[in-house]
Amino acid sequence: MSDYLFDREGEPDPEIARLEAMLAPMAYRGAAPRLPRPARRAPAYVVAAAAIALAAALVAVLIGKPWRPRPPSGAVAQWIDTGEAAMRLDVGIGSVELAAHTRARFVAATRHEMQLERGTLTATIHAPPRQFVVRTPRAVVTDLGCAFAITVDAAGRGSVVVSEGRVAVAGGDAREVVVGAGARVELSEAGPGAVSAPAADVQEQQGTGNRKPETGNHRMAPSGAGAHHHVSKKHPAKQIAPPATHAQPHASTPQKKDEAPRIQHDALKDLKNSVE
Amino acid sequence: MIVGDLLPQLIRSAAAGDQRAFAALHARYAGMVHAILLARLPPSEAEDQVQEVFLAAWKKLGQLDEAAGFGAWLCAIARNRAVDCLRRRRPTEALQDGWPDDAQPSSSDVAEAHQVLDAIRALPDAYRETLIMRLCEGMSGPEIAAVTGLEPGSVRINLHRGMKLLRDKLGVDGKVAAS
Secondary structure, three states, X not given: OOOHHHHOOOOOOHHHHHHHHHHHHHOOOOOOOOOOOOOOOXXXXXXXXXXXXXXXXXXXXXXXXXXXXXXXXXXXXXXXXOOOOOEEEEXXXXXXXEOOOOEEEEOOOOOOEEEEEEEEEEEEEOOOOOOOEEEOOOOEEEEOOOEEEEEEOOOOOEEEEEEEOEEEEEOOOOOEEEEEOOOEEEEEOOEEEEEOOOHHHOEEEOOOOOOOOOOXXXXXXXXXXXXXXXXXXXXXXXXXOOOOOOOOOOOOOOOOOOHHHHHHHHHHHHHHHHHO | OOOOOHHHHHHHHHHOOOHHHHHHHHHHHHXXXXXXXXXXXXXXXXXXXXXXXXHHHHHOHHHOOOHHHHHHHHHHHHHHHHHHXXXXXXXXXXXXXXXXXXXXXXXHHHHHHHHHHHHHHOOOHHHHHHHHHHHHOOOOHHHHHHHHOOOHXXXXXXXXXXXXXXXXXXXXXXXXXXX
């Protein structure tokens, strides 16, 4: 027996058929709604860039001028020739003064690394050690928290004079000489050479790895006659110290037995003071 | 007719934004959703809400545990939607159970159809939803069972019991009996 109400098959029930015809116009005839387009998620770097741009725009609006990264006093990679006048540069973590007739440039956008081709560069740095580096033709001078002056000629000959704190001076063979306040290290075509007073601050650090082994006589030049002339007056006591014999071994001038302990003692004392 | 094996794939595709899969689901289940809404809301509002129900369901497709429960899950969304619509209506509107002005019947046939619909809407939930699917949407009992997830036997019982109650309300000639 058919059940038209349930399966819509067989002989239609007249009453049900009439209700069907009556209500059929109310049946739903609508189409499926369009799905909203899924929002594309921007990559993280795009979001970050947008945030930075937004922040920059906000700053620009607030201060009334377009925002740009703070340019260094000298453009990166662009040589600075001071000519007849000295020039003072802000390096973010201190200042650098380029004397007249100096040629230098920034080699990093951070302004923390400079190349000095010739002339005199005086730096005063207020930053943790090794944040500021100056490359000369034959040496690399790394700030260890100090004030210093570098003078070189186009051949790389010159000197580094430390007035405060310490600097590390490295040559092509990667040997690094740490020079304390009041001391001076000569720069030759072979790299850093003799270190003058105060001897207390002079140390040598041998390079590691496959760097060329170094012998004392090979690297160290005799201290010059005028080695003490550029020592800072802030450290007069250190001027009377003898040359850093342990840092500048010389075959023709063997070290006196009674000098070494005093020099080492002074070096330790000075190091301790610098740490404190 | 969407075979059981195809439903999970359609649901996955629709959840991923596939308009064709979504349209296929809509074609199969829109009558059911409309019947559930029409059992509670005026015709014009019920029609409008069908799309809202499907969009709401699409947004929640990720919460659906298994495809087999899709029909019952969609029924629940439609019922909740109807309840929300009734709650949002202002108190004065809630007291009115008639049709909006634009849905007022313009002929005696249409007026009679609305009277019949009113009579169906006065039935218990299980009967009115099933009867509207059968008489208004033109679905057969097995189709109703397939989309709602009900047992075919339950659908048959709901249809016959609901029809008996409707006949009592409509009287011998199909007119709504005076209460």
